[in-house]
Amino acid sequence: MFRPLPLFIGARYTRAKRRNHFISFISLTSMIGLALGVMAMITVLSVMNGFQREMSSRVLGLVPHAAILGQQPLDDWRQVAARAAANPAVLAAAPITELEGMFSYKGMMQPIQVSGIDPAEEGKVSIVTRHIVQGSLQNLLPGDYGVVVGELTARRFRLNTGDKLTFIVPELSNEPGGITPRMHRLTVVGIFKVGAELDGSQAYIHIADAADMQRWAPGQVQGVRLKLQDLYAAPQVSKAIAAGLGEGYRADDWSHTQGSLFSAMKMEKTMIGLLLLMIIAVAAFNIIATLVMVVNDKGTDIAILRTIGATPAQILGTFMVQGSLIGIVGTLIGGVLGVALAFNVSTVVGWVERVTGQHVFTSDLYFISSLPSELQWSDVGLICTAGLVMSFLATIYPAYRASQVEPAMALRYE
Incomplete structure (x- = not known):
């Protein structure tokens, strides 16, 4: 051989x-x-x-994959959601209104991003419904000013369901300082824990309460949140949907807020x-x-x-x-x-x-x-x-x- x-x-x-x-x-x-x-x-x-x-x-299960936001508050978010859902890359859509401000509780302060959501629709686009450790997302009722906070926020303030805290929202005004704080009393109706930093920087209220805080008409929302099949295609998909809707709409996606991470x-x-x-x-x-x-x-x-x-x-x-x-x-x-x-x-x-x-x-x-x-x-x-x-x-x-x-x-x- x-x-x-x-x-x-x-x-x-x-x-x-x-x-x-x-x-x-x-x-x-x-x-x-x-x-x-x-x-x-x-x-x-x-x-x-x-x-x-x-x-x-965890992070991208809580943060919107993409969002279609209006230059002005949207009167009929379901129409925008239906047109967005026609794209084969979109799995689900739900309304969202985002506010940034401060939580105040017994002299302690914490910056927070509060999302106004529809509890009946949020489970289609977010994992938060599966990570509630106290209370329930369904306890968010319009007009009750309830809030669902993260576990880190609850631990920092030693909160339990039923406790009340103050949400401070900055508002532009004609006053000499240029900004006037508006305060809203919120009741903790739930606590979530996804095991990420968002447990200390994210909270949820009802979409109707968010509209009232923004002094919008009932039923108006900031935009529509999208859940996509491919996370990494979010910039292209969201821009294509916003362009198809015409003037008055803009696209946002997770890469703008979490891309550096x-x-x-x-x-x-x-x-x-x-x-x-x-x-x-x-x-x-x-x-x-x-x-x-x-x-x-x-x-x-x-x-x-x-x-x-x-x-x-x-x-x-x-x-x-x-x-x-x-x-x-x-x-x-x-x-x-x-x-x-x-x-x-x-x-x-x-x-x-x-x-x-x-x-x-x-x-x-x-x-x-x-x-x-x-x-x-x-x-x-x-x-x-x-x-x-x-x-x-x-x-x-x-x-x-x-x-x-x-x-x-x-x-x-x-």
Whole structure:
């Protein structure tokens, strides 16, 4: 059976026992280092993907994917919602009126964004109805001036359902200061918790109460909130819908309010990936040291091969095969361990918490209580490819040195 000489000899050199055990140790550590680097990179990027998924589902489940807002208050929001829903990218639509102001309670103040909603329609476009921990969104009744606040706001003010607080809304006026505060007394009818920063900066009132605060006619709203199939198509879809409605309408989407958060998360994932790639690079460079010592140790064998007819290209290929096999085995082991750990990272963290008695993530301090993970096979392929390429490149210089060994010089003292 035909066997390429470099592949045959390179494979034999890789698994053969060496007289110099230090070389075997360095070879083993190179393989282990490469496996650990690949495993760590797959696991960490999977955890980063999990964090991004959690933040997307929680933050963008609460914040409007997109909104069609009128230059003037809308008299018939259902007509605008029907025309927006005709777009195949839109899953649902609901009315919304947004106000910004301050909550005041027993001398404490907090900036807040209050959304006027229709409790019967809000469940179609938001996840808030599934995250009510006290009271109910249906307790928002027109004219009652009820409010549903976030868990962080309730904890900061020590609020429970039935408590009353003051909502301060700035209003432009002809007074010397230019702005006159208007105060509205609100009753807490519900508390929600989605596990994100919005728990401390978002609140909900009835759409009719929001219109009254804005001194609009009953039934008028600021715009229509949209839920989309593809979050990342929100800018294009919302602009197309607003353009189709004609003059007097403008588009808004989540990228204007939350875009910096997700851009920062994307940059963080990129930088962590580059830092972890350095671990793989260090392990790959160890292959250079291993092969240089192997070349020095096998100088006599190389010379004998050259004297019986082996060409410099075959010697070059032999040591490139040996180094590449170390890289392939290390990358495969790291890939398998990384995938297994990425799928079970929450279980592993739970086991560590039980053994040590310490909680890695506590709900009192963090927005999550477990470590999320989302394995993306494109990341696995990219990481394994990077490991294999760097391992292959690391073999070029030692293999070239082996191909330049002169038989006469190597056998001079033999």
